[in-house]
Amino acid sequence: MTSSAIHVGVDVGGTKILAVALRAPAVAGAWEPEAVRTATVPMPGRLAPTAEIEAAVLAAVAEVCPDEPAAGVGLSVAGLVDAAGEHLRFAAHLPWRAAPLRRRFAELLGTPVRLENDANCAAYAEIVAGAARGVSSALLIAVGTGIGGAVVLDGRVVRGAQGGAGEFGHMQVVPDGLPCECGLRGCWEQYCSGRALERVMRVAVGAHLDGPEVAALARSGDRVAREAIASVGTWLGVGAAGLVSAFDPETVVVGGGVSAVGDLLLEPARRALRDSLQGKDFRTVPALVPARFGPEAGAIGAALYSLDGPGTPAG
Numbered sequence: 001m002t003s004s005a006i007h008v009g010v011d012v013g014g015t016k017i018l019a020v021a022l023r024a025p026a027v028a029g030a031w032e033p034e035a036v037r038t039a040t041v042p043m044p045g046r047l048a049p050t051a052e053i054e055a056a057v058l059a060a061v062a063e064v065c066p067d068e069p070a071a072g073v074g075l076s077v078a079g080l081v082d083a084a085g086e087h088l089r090f091a092a093h094l095p096w097r098a099a100p101l102r103r104r105f106a107e108l109l110g111t112p113v114r115l116e117n118d119a120n121c122a123a124y125a126e127i128v129a130g131a132a133r134g135v136s137s138a139l140l141i142a143v144g145t146g147i148g149g150a151v152v153l154d155g156r157v158v159r160g161a162q163g164g165a166g167e168f169g170h171m172q173v174v175p176d177g178l179p180c181e182c183g184l185r186g187c188w189e190q191y192c193s194g195r196a197l198e199r200v201m202r203v204a205v206g207a208h209l210d211g212p213e214v215a216a217l218a219r220s221g222d223r224v225a226r227e228a229i230a231s232v233g234t235w236l237g238v239g240a241a242g243l244v245s246a247f248d249p250e251t252v253v254v255g256g257g258v259s260a261v262g263d264l265l266l267e268p269a270r271r272a273l274r275d276s277l278q279g280k281d282f283r284t285v286p287a288l289v290p291a292r293f294g295p296e297a298g299a300i301g302a303a304l305y306s307l308d309g310p311g312t313p314a315g
């Protein structure tokens, strides 16, 4: 690998495929990721033949690497990646099942490929170059339509026995609580997510408003919208406190679309986190901070993983 090599991260999402090309640093470890090019290609769809999705991924990679081949490609997928980083076992919004995606794309692209879960990629981006840079133990909580997450311990993204570590959204926080699409009740994401925010607003004002509309209202000072966001923020802090008890992180990074509302969400979350921690007056309460990277976090993290080399995943 030369110092100017281009590495590409591709986030294969439910509605679009986002590719980011990063230039490798001249000095390892001392750099800012320089996104030299990004591209977005529509996702052919969950029911499309896999060949169409493969072609779309190749098109996205070609678009961000017009002049030179990529030295490596990282694939970020919203699904269950096995612990070896070889197979995508299952993804609700993608057609592959138990598919050897890493090898397949390495053959198609003719370059080394890394395969990772999207939340793990986002967490990796934050510890290498983002809000948790230099922190050895951190949690990423991505509050979007639902909740995704990742665990970083001792500088490594933890994969778990089956690659499923960090799926925080379906932890039960309310026994016999609201029903969840997963079939259980009282899951955290029923109280802390974009959908939860919409539900709280619907109950309060009797009309449907989407997340950005609620955020705009709250920024303009609307009390009901602010209270709805604060409710979601409080649940964020309560759930985070449980995770802090389990993992003892230094920093809790909050990403995902809902986090764009900023302190209207994070301040209630910080209060609830502190109030829900045992021994709160006798310990350092972890910082709860916004993620640096937005919707492109998965692609950037995948590119950074690729830059790290094709070897052992979960670094």
Ligand SMILES: [Zn+2]
Pocket: 169, 170, 180, 181, 182, 183, 184, 185, 187
């Ligand atoms: Zn659930």
